[in-house]
Amino acid sequence: MENANIPMFFLHIAGAAALLIWSVRLVRTGVERAFSMPLRRWLRWSSRSRFLAAGSGMSTAILLQSSTAVALLVSNFVARGTIAAGVGLAILLGADVGSAIVAQLLLLRQTFLLPLLLLVGVVMFLRGHQRRIRQTGRILIGLALIFASLAMIREATTPLVDSQGAANVMAYLARDTVTAFVIGAIFAWVVHSSVAAVLLFVTLVSQGLLPPEAAVAMVLGANMGGTFIAFMLTLAAEIDSRRMIVANFALRGGGAIILLALLSRLDLPLSWLGNSPAQQVINLHLAFNIGLALVALPLTGLVTRLITKVMPPRLDPNAGIGPASALDAAALSNPDRALTCAAREVVHMGEIAEAMLRAVPPLFVQWDDVLAARMAADEKLANKTLMEVKLYLAKLNQGVLSDETSTRAMDLSSNAANLSAAAEMISRNMVTLARNLDHEGVRFSEQGWKEISDFHDRVLANVQLALSVMMTQNPDEARELVEEKDDIRALEQRLQRAHLMRLHEGSGESIETSNIHQETLRALKQVNTSFATVATPILSETGDLLSSRLAHRR
Incomplete structure (x- = not known):
């Protein structure tokens, strides 16, 4: 050559x-x-x-x-x-x-x-x-x-x-x-x-x-x-x-x-x-x-x-030391930096809710008082973080901000509220349902538990996608998240109908756990909805979101 x-x-x-x-x-x-x-x-x-x-x-x-x-x-x-x-x-x-x-x-x-x-x-x-x-x-x-x-x-x-x-x-x-x-x-x-x-x-x-x-x-x-x-x-x-x-x-x-x-x-x-x-x-x-x-x-x-x-279990040298807050008061004089700090804290809220959602299936399989207490503590932490984020953004809004900065601050506050609601739905509704299942001494039917497990897995995947959207602000992933919201709604309805069909067939396990089964599906759908809302500001800005539904892409 x-x-x-x-x-x-x-x-x-x-x-x-x-x-x-x-x-x-x-x-x-x-x-x-x-x-x-x-x-x-x-x-x-x-x-x-x-x-x-x-x-x-x-x-x-x-x-x-x-x-x-x-x-x-x-x-x-x-x-x-x-x-x-x-x-x-x-x-x-x-x-x-x-x-x-x-x-x-x-x-x-x-x-x-x-x-x-x-x-x-x-x-x-x-x-x-x-x-x-x-x-x-x-x-x-x-x-x-x-x-x-x-x-x-x-x-x-x-x-x-x-x-x-x-x-x-x-x-x-x-x-x-x-x-x-x-x-x-x-x-x-x-x-x-x-x-x-x-x-x-x-x-x-x-x-x-x-x-x-x-x-x-x-x-x-x-x-x-x-x-x-x-x-x-x-x-x-x-x-x-x-x-x-x-x-x-x-x-x-x-x-x-x-x-x-x-x-x-x-x-x-x-x-x-x-x-x-x-x-x-x-x-x-x-x-x-x-x-x-x-x-x-x-x-x-x-x-x-x-x-x-x-590879024995790792000992955490920082055990007992809580995570440092990303809400730096010194950054309030710089709106862009302050918004980044707030966004980091909101992502941390999402990670708390994700960890809580991961812990739900084991509770339905075998009740654990210690795990339930940890999830209640995580919910309190999410609520505490929500209040801190709202106060931090309120202090930021006391200054002279551009329209774009004010909109971003409101979007972050809204996202934080929705993630806190997801954590509350998991801790209070789903944990209570798992406790009731244990107290009543009943179990889901094999098909019913498979449906709940699959539905939980899909919602968890959407939660992880939502966290990615929050960090990357990727419009394609945001659109996928909203599309998944519609799919989850339709899937929840199909699973509810399938459960009712088993009731009509006289399945004993389905009859005993009917209310818990249906409420678990609804709670998972609500958690998915709370996380899916993080995509709304991104798609509104790109014009992919109509006033009533997702814009059709050709």
């Missing part, structure tokens, strides 16, 4: 890699927005056996095109006690296999796929009236862009095939597989996608640019780097979910290191994995993850017990 073309080469390869990373993310966000609730339910209810859990993790990773996304979902379930850490580890092992299958599927080179996916995807996204149709269009567009980015990589790297300098560098990586392994791990972590990293490495092999020995080491490194992403993203998570993530990191990362050492020392042939070097590398990636899952699945209980001994 001529020196004059080097800057253009790096520009092309960087642009193609950026498109690949973005495309994988586009597909994942589309699946999360359209199908997150069914996926969450499937993961939660597949915990009856380890192999079923692994299968659910594999299928979910294929849809999300990311084992990291599955790890984050499952870590929430483990932290809430919904599933055991051993089952969560089984799901992650299956998700690793799923991400390897995704890489296999995305390397298919069918010329008709790219234009077909683009055509159908754009039509669905622009003309679809329902959110799932639009998000399915987004998924198809993302898949098309993945194929386009891989074609760009192949085109950009073609001149390097005959380049002596590039050949020398790649030949060095083939000799120094440890360096290649580290590069693969770092690259997968930096781009936050082991799928994108593996696709890039295998594409370079198919071009004859990257030797198979170096590609094998880099792909194994990407396996380790992929698990490190979830490790870093859950540093502040509950200890149980951290143990699960660390166990998966140790198994997948340690397995990759061991396999690399075996391949380097024994010089094992890879011809049985495929006819071409690219096939051998991508098939080794899949075989490694399948083999690891088959070996580790029967040992998940043992592994989680060992990791529990290595």
Whole structure:
């Protein structure tokens, strides 16, 4: 390659890699927005056996095109006690296999796929009236862009095939597989996608640019780097979910290191994995993850017990010290800074209510006086914070403020009131319902409890979305939150009708718990509504919210 073309080469390869990373993310966000609730339910209810859990993790990773996304979902379930850490580890092992299958599927080179996916995807996204149709269009567009980015990589790297300098560098990586392994791990972590990293490495092999020995080491490194992403993203998570993530990191990362050492020392042939070097590398990636899952699945209980001994419960050095208030009196002279302080405190109120909502299902399963008392204390803290926020904003309004600043202050005050109402709904209504269930000595029917659990999980996901909207002020997420509010209302009505149908059929458990069941659904709907109101100011400003309902987007 001529020196004059080097800057253009790096520009092309960087642009193609950026498109690949973005495309994988586009597909994942589309699946999360359209199908997150069914996926969450499937993961939660597949915990009856380890192999079923692994299968659910594999299928979910294929849809999300990311084992990291599955790890984050499952870590929430483990932290809430919904599933055991051993089952969560089984799901992650299956998700690793799923991400390897995704890489296999995305390397298919069918010329008709790219234009077909683009055509159908754009039509669905622009003309679809329902959110799932639009998000399915987004998924198809993302898949098309993945194929386009891989074609760009192949085109950009073609001149390097005959380049002596590039050949020398790649030949060095083939000799120094440890360096290649580290590069693969770092690259997968930096781009936050082991799928994108593996696709890039295998594409370079198919071009004859990257030797198979170096590609094998880099792909194994990407396996380790992929698990490190979830490790870093859950540093502040509950200890149980951290143990699960660390166990998966140790198994997948340690397995990759061991396999690399075996391949380097024994010089094992890879011809049985495929006819071409690219096939051998991508098939080794899949075989490694399948083999690891088959070996580790029967040992998940043992592994989680060992990791529990290595990672005992963390002692909080700040126990007994309350969180510092973000309401800085010195900031009142600077309206923008003061509003930021108030916004931080309102977000903290939302986090309090979210933690209370997470604790509700365990109370319905088994009454706990201590947990109920903690939730009552959290409600008092939320009410106290509401009063402090209102007084802080009142002091701010005593100065000369612009219309925009005054509007933001009123919006924050309104959001704080709604979040306090959500905390009160959880502490007084839902905790009382759980107490009544325990005092009366009755239990929900199996179908009724499944419906409540699924409904709670969906509301909790919307609560987390609302917290994200409060922090990012993203109009697209705000619109999604309001759309979810309408969907939640319709879903609550369907669940109420389903409950009444069971009453007509004479189900004893449904009759005994009828009032508690219906009031629980109503309370969850009210909590969702309180959180959904945080999107109203954002959509009013963008013109997406009509006086009576959400504006229709074409």
